[in-house]
Amino acid sequence: MTHAAQETFGEETVREAAEIIARYPQSRSALLPMLHLVQSVQGFVSPEGMRFCAEQLELSEAEVAAVATFYTMYKRSPCGQHLVSVCTNTLCAAMGGDAIYAKLREKLGLGERLEGNEETAGEPGEPGSLTLEHAECLAACDLAPVLQVDYEYFDKQTPESAAELVDRLRAGEAPAPSRGPGLRGFRSAERQLAGFFDGEAALESVVDGSSQAVETLRGAQIAAEHGWVAPEAEDVPIPEVEEGAK
């Protein structure tokens, strides 16, 4: 077998890929973290990246492409130092997400029309370069409108606060997110998503960083105060599944 793609990624990445594969009983389960690993090296999923995954997992390139093109978290073109994801799903949109997104597009000089899912301002990978994307619900509706930088939350944003945030990122600063650990750039975030934390301290900083807000628990608190519980699910018949259906 030739491993042309391996050259792009180097021995270290091959070793890490093997580590990921070893985590799963079936090697193909490792594809999602592998694609994150690829992004941590290249800043996106390149065709060689897909080939690399295919070779390591003994899948066809088409099978890898099927997964890589399904999820928007796998980027088709090189990303900036940071990834800015603005939630434009219903609640955030109504609360100002659309306005934030429009403002950031204008600010980054990205024009009216969106080409593809994400766009990058600046030279990808260079300090201060930014990739902007609009995201579906980020599971923080209680803090709407939200955005994320490298998947860390910035809650209750306004077009102005978001613009200021972007200015600081462009200037090479790393403003503290509303919760969770600090920003370390898109590729580092991708390494973590691949399951590599590079030292215990790093792991702890991620795990220990508080990720919940007061708003998050407010509903649960009210329910607890009133003794409310969810109704029992009814017994709905489930059709039989035949054994051995592969």
Added chain:
Amino acid sequence: MTTVEETTQTPVPEGHVRLTIDGREVIAPKGELIIRTAEREGIEIPRFCDHPLLDPAAACRQCLVEVEMNGRAMPKPQPACAITISDGMVVHTQHGSEVARKAQEGVMELLLINHPLDCPICDKGGECPLQNQALRHGRAESRFRDQKRTFTKPIEVSKQVLLDRERCVLCQRCTRFSAEIAGDPFIELLERGAHQQIGTAKTADAEGWGAVTPQGQPYQSYFSGNAIQICPVGALTSAAYRFRSRPFDLVSAPSVCEHCSSGCAERTDFRRGKVMRKLAGEDPEVNEEWICDKGRFAFRYVTADDRITRPLVRENGKLREASWTEALRIAADRLAEARDNGGVGVLPGGRLTVEDAYAYAKFARISLHTNDIDFRARPHSAEELDFLTTNVLGTTPEDGVTFTGLERANTVLCVALEPEEEAPAVFLRLRKAARKAGTKVVHIGQFSTPAVDKTFGTLLACIPGEETNAVLGLREHAADVYAQLGEGGVILLGERAAEVPGLLSTVAGLARETGAQLAWIPRRAGERGALEAGALPTLLPGGRRVDDTEARAEVAAAWGLEALPELAGKDASAILTAAANGKLHGLVLGGVDPDDLPNPELAREALARAEFVVSLELRRTAVTEYADVVLPVAAAVEKSGTYLNWEGRPRPFDIAIENTGILSDCRVLDTLAVEMDTDLFTQTPQAALADLDRLGTVEPPVAQPGWTIEFEGEGPPKSPLRHGKARLATWHRLLDNGSLQDNEPHLAQTARETVVKLSTATAQGIGVGAGDPVVVSTHQGRIELPAEIADLPDGVVWLPANSGPSTVRASLGVGHGDLVDVRAGGGE
């Protein structure tokens, strides 16, 4: 809602359940899918993604029905193609349920939103499940007023398969076929939401939605045409057929594939005397609903420019056209002369129907007074002749190995057989057996071919030519395989087994010893039939031996003769040697290519030396240059006849293209025989078959013990690369230079890459890396190809037998297991 009354019920047999479909009580096998049960009851439910031979996907939602279980309706309509029936289930299809009808109508409306409705220019128009079902189950009008999604059209999924994405209904039949049946998952569902589309790694880089990038694996599969055939819309089309015809302009004839010994059922569609396409026919016992791309796409050789349509005779060294009368008279006179002066040898080739082979067998004995006839236009041996006589002759699907039998085998051992290349339908069955029934597939070969992977198989690698030792070593070195062979195992042997001394006898011995079933799978479609028809030097028709006085007398009596030639004849090599030495004066050849013969040089010498050469041929070939009389014969689609596939199963087929005026071999030989004052009674294939049937078959001879050849030493010896020598492994690929694949440029471009394969150590030994040129040579010639590193034993190189520049016999004059010189190429 209703459940069926408990009182007046017929008992439910074991393994069955009772349910109600549209008010009708049905008892059906447990585990069946609703759609299948309904179908059997004559209740048709519309569908796109459902296919009986694919695993359920429930991808298109066209088959929605209402389902009640335990007296309660399931909250939403359910896909009938993915839900198995159960006891007491009540199903309401669109025939009885407004909910189901509306659901189906809604799904259809959604499917059509982005469908271009370009039926008038679509290949599928007229035979399109979408068209048909939209008319039947859809709304008359769409409420969609916006712009439809469009795509660049078409994109190349492979050189043969084109995809118009806007027509696709995303049923995933093509991807499931490729992943499940063929094991070639090179085509996949890409993207998501409104952008969702079928594609390959080559089309995946979707900046601008599926722009084709120069990188990435294409859809490489020997079975890609099946995806086109089962696509329920016109999204997948073949480059060869696209825009060529409308289904309602075509006439269809059931037919049988002429390319390999599987004998797949096909449908030949033709128009004004020309085949436009071939489709897979349905035969659960043989090919199910699949055929390989060679069987599907390789048919334009019939209309090649060099097709011979009129007899040719040589005059003053040049061939000229002649009337049948003249050509037959010359052939008859000169053959009689050659027969009386030294004899005539007959090489009918391995691609004949039983009827045609029988005519050659009879012609040799009656008109030429000889047993010098051998269909084996390829490496062969006396041992093989014995093997065929004692182990293959007379086996039938009733008592031998069958396609379906492979699914029941616990272990299948392939020896010197590359099923995907040599008998693709066998490969598909092996994959199915391994995937569905857990059959263990073991290959004795040289490297992990794609078929080894795709049959979830085990490779027992050996040095080419040392397969005999590998088989002898099984008991010791692969005790588990040996043991399993005894518990419902099957052994399959390929044509190159004849090139390895001792192998056929040893495998026959192994089968006897373990009780495993044994089958021989030749590559060519006519070999098995020619064996039964007696186109061999030691065998008469119907399994009678030439050296059996009684059998000879029986045949002679049936043929109205006093006696038959008593002496066993010469085999193909001996015939050619005798002709080259001037001992045989004449040769009669069917579709034989000298370069397929064990010694092409000798074959050419023989052709040059023989006083008189008659060639029965479709097209001008290497033999034509030497022939004194050339008699045109019909191609498979222009005649009727019967192939006998490797199972020994008759595969009769009728004429597809009529009134071409071209005659089948049996008719030509019959007329020629009459000119020689002899009668074959093979004027038509029907007459020939009736004559052969009247003769009947005899019990095949019992295998004789003691044929197992003992070999010294244990296990395969090492064959290190010394002094630049290596052992050659070689076999034919499915798609190669074969003349029956001529004129198919698209098909040819889907052939596998022509490379020389060798191990890392062997490559290092001669100082080359992957992709570097390597020269394989003998005293006779050289072949230079890029290297591909594979898991071959060290000191072994593999070449495709007849692909591109790799024409092993013709260029090197050697075969499987022979020694060759290997060195780094380039720089000359």
